[in-house]
Each structure stands twice: as structure tokens, then as C-alpha cells.
Amino acid sequence: DIQLTQSPSFLSASEGDRVTITCRASQGISGSLAWYQQKPGKAPKLLIYAASTLQSGVPSRFSGGGSGTEFTLTISSLQPEDFAIYYCQQLNSYPLTFGQGTRLEIK
Amino acid sequence: EVQLLESGGGLVQPGGSLRLSCAASGFTFSTYAMSWARQAPGKGLEWVSVISNSAYTRLYADSVMGRFTISRDNSKNTVYLEMNGLRAEDTAVYYCARGGQSTGRFDPWGQGTLVTVSS
Numbered sequence: 001d002i003q004l005t006q007s008p009s010f011l012s013a014s015e016g017d018r019v020t021i022t023c024r025a026s027q028g029i030s031g032s033l034a035w036y037q038q039k040p041g042k043a044p045k046l047l048i049y050a051a052s053t054l055q056s057g058v059p060s061r062f063s064g065g066g067s068g069t070e071f072t073l074t075i076s077s078l079q080p081e082d083f084a085i086y087y088c089q090q091l092n093s094y095p096l097t098f099g100q101g102t103r104l105e106i107k
Numbered sequence: 108e109v110q111l112l113e114s115g116g117g118l119v120q121p122g123g124s125l126r127l128s129c130a131a132s133g134f135t136f137s138t139y140a141m142s143w144a145r146q147a148p149g150k151g152l153e154w155v156s157v158i159s160n161s162a163y164t165r166l167y168a169d170s171v172m173g174r175f176t177i178s179r180d181n182s183k184n185t186v187y188l189e190m191n192g193l194r195a196e197d198t199a200v201y202y203c204a205r206g207g208q209s210t211g212r213f214d215p216w217g218q219g220t221l222v223t224v225s226s
Binding site: 032034036042043044045046049050055087089091092093094095096097098099100101 | 142151152153154157166168169202207208210211212213214215216217218219
């Protein structure tokens with residue numbers, strides 16, 4: 001199984017900050033990576049797929065990059081509604097796996 | 108609007124069974140793979156199962172293999188998850204989602220249905 005490790009697991013930042021979350025895969029997954037945002041009591045929401053393609057309707061302050069084994073999710077200028085938990089997911093091979101999550105909190 | 112609506116969750120005793128349903132609307136259901144994922148209380152996301160658009164391919168996580176069965180009825184735009192031999196560690200919110208490896212993403216997700224396994 002492909003393991004995904006996100007770093008950091010916890011991130012404290014202020015409104016307006018630029019933040020980057022990293023997702024590392026235990027083996028190469030080409031560009032088959034998605035990023036999701038989850039708020040308390042809600043279902044995950046797709047932000048990015050194919051490593052760098054912004055889902056329709058998602059603000060352009062979100063961007064994704066990387067390939068192979070290292071991927072990033074960047075939020076260019078944090079807004080109040082961005083404080084949530086973020087997960088990466090590999091869709092290169094089954095079983096599909098998720099990272100452990102990164103909790104983004106207000107400083 | 109593309110929507111997924113799960114139902115069927117509840118409280119069940121260890122060893123019991125439950126059938127979850129996920130009703131889809133707003134898209135051509137028969138052309139998409141569908142997946143189930145779950146989230147234990149306070150924990151991260153775990154993929155559970157996927158079914159191809161024709162139901163020819165069905166795959167499962169090791170943790171549920173032999174106990175859970177995924178199926179779909181394209182005439183009813185519904186995907187199901189039959190869960191047998193339930194264990195305390197199956198307690199989670201279960202989400203259905205459109206997609207899998209073939210689409211490269213899960214979008215959208217349903218609102219989730221809570222399954223609690225306890226005596």
C-alpha cells in the first residue's frame with residue numbers, strides 16, 4: 001500500500017499569511033493526487049486534483065504542485081474560512097489512501 | 108446540481124449487519140465509478156470500497172474485505188454498502204463519493220451517515 005505523510009500535522013497561522021502543506025508518498029504516484037478541505041461536522045470538499053488542477057469554484061488562492069513522491073498545497077493569503085483540516089489522497093493505485101491530515105488553526 | 112444523499116446508518120450490536128444507501132442526482136450515474144470512505148470519530152479518512160460504473164469491478168480495503176459488499180442499481184441511481192460482521196472499529200461516519208482511480212478524484216461527497224457499533 002502507498003503511504004502518504006503530510007507535514008506539518010498542525011499549523012498555526014494568521015489571516016493573510018501564505019502557508020504550504022506537504023504530502024509525501026512512499027512510492028511514486030505520478031500526478032495522481034488530490035487535496036480536500038474538511039470543516040467540523042462537514043464532508044470533505046475537493047480543492048485540487050491531478051496534483052495541480054484547481055477544482056471549479058475553488059478560490060485561486062489555493063494551488064497545488066509536485067509530482068512523483070512530493071506534493072504541495074499552498075494557500076497564498078489565508079482567509080477566515082480557510083481554517084480547517086486538509087487531506088491529500090493518492091489515486092494512483094488501490095487501495096486508495098489518504099494522508100493523516102493537517103489541521104490549520106488561527107494564530 | 109450534483110448531489111449524493113446517504114441513508115441507513117444507525118446503532119448496531121457487534122456482529123450485526125447494516126445496509127447503507129447513497130442516492131445520486133444531477134449527473135449520469137451509470138457513467139461513473141462510485142466509492143465509499145469512512146471517518147472514525149476524531150480520526151482521518153479511510154477509503155473503504157469502489158465499484159465501477161458497470162459494477163464489473165468491485166474493490167475493498169483489507170479492513171472490510173469479506174465482510175462488506177458494494178453494489179449499485181443504475182436504474183435507481185443508487186449505490187449500496189452491505190455491512191456484515193460489524194465490529195466496534197467499524198464505528199464511523201460513512202461517506203459515498205463520486206469517482207475513484209478512473210476519475211482521479213472524489214467529487215462530490217455525500218453528507219455522511221453515522222454507523223455506531225456497540226452493545
